[in-house]
Amino acid sequence: MELRERINAALKQAMKDKAAARLSTLRLINAAIKDRDIAARGEGKEDGVGNAEVLAILGKMVKQRQESARTYEEAGRLDLAERESAEVVVIEEFLPRQLSxxxxxxxxxxxxxxxxxxxxxxxxxxxxxxxxxxxxxxxxxxxxxxxxxxxxx
Missing domain, CATH: 1.10.10.410 (Arc Repressor Mutant, subunit A)
Structure with a gap:
């Protein structure tokens, strides 16, 4: 199953399960992918972005959230740090296993x-x-x- 299809299937399941935090994160993922699709179409790529670029987007999203969580922890905002960490867990579900x-x-x-x-x-x-x-x-x-x-x- 293609990565986009897996994300959309997870989005539908989160809606059925009424998992608000997970649903929010999945919508952020979809928005980031669609944003890159629009940019790619502007560059003449009618099909949008491929799986490799979707993986790069997800990797970037993980890195951003890890940095935000670190910043929140340093500022003593553990509630916000936990939310960022929870988003990282959801995003990492769609990334391949990290190499040792x-x-x-x-x-x-x-x-x-x-x-x-x-x-x-x-x-x-x-x-x-x-x-x-x-x-x-x-x-x-x-x-x-x-x-x-x-x-x-």
Whole structure:
């Protein structure tokens, strides 16, 4: 089942279950996807965005909510932090399983080998390869420094 269909099915189920918080989060997800669809149509892509871009949107939404929850906790607003964390749980249902550190290391090695990267100048090629294969499965902000270390060694 395509990602959009899974999200819409979950939205309908949340309506039936009268799960207000879950429904709200699912509507936010749909709104973000539709917003990117509109932008994509403006760029000439009539079909809107694909699964890979939907995964990127969901990853960005998770990261935003984690940062907000951290900020709320620092400000002593635990009620708001809990709400953000609950939204993260709902959004993560639609993301693929995150890779472990060992799996990330193996993916880095494979990407470096596949691109023939030998220096720090090839970092963009390696990151492109990883994003193409592992969108939604790893945090590229954390992987970037690992790639840099591997290529500069």
């Amino acid at each position: 550190e060992d799996e990330i290391a193996a993916a880095l090695d494979a990407a470096i080998t596949a691109t023939g990267a030998s220096s720090i100048r090839d970092m963009g090629k390696v990151m492109g390869e990883l994003k193409g294969k592992y969108t939604g499965q790893m945090d590229f902000g954390a992987v970037g420094p690992l790639v840099k270390d591997r290529l500069s060694a």
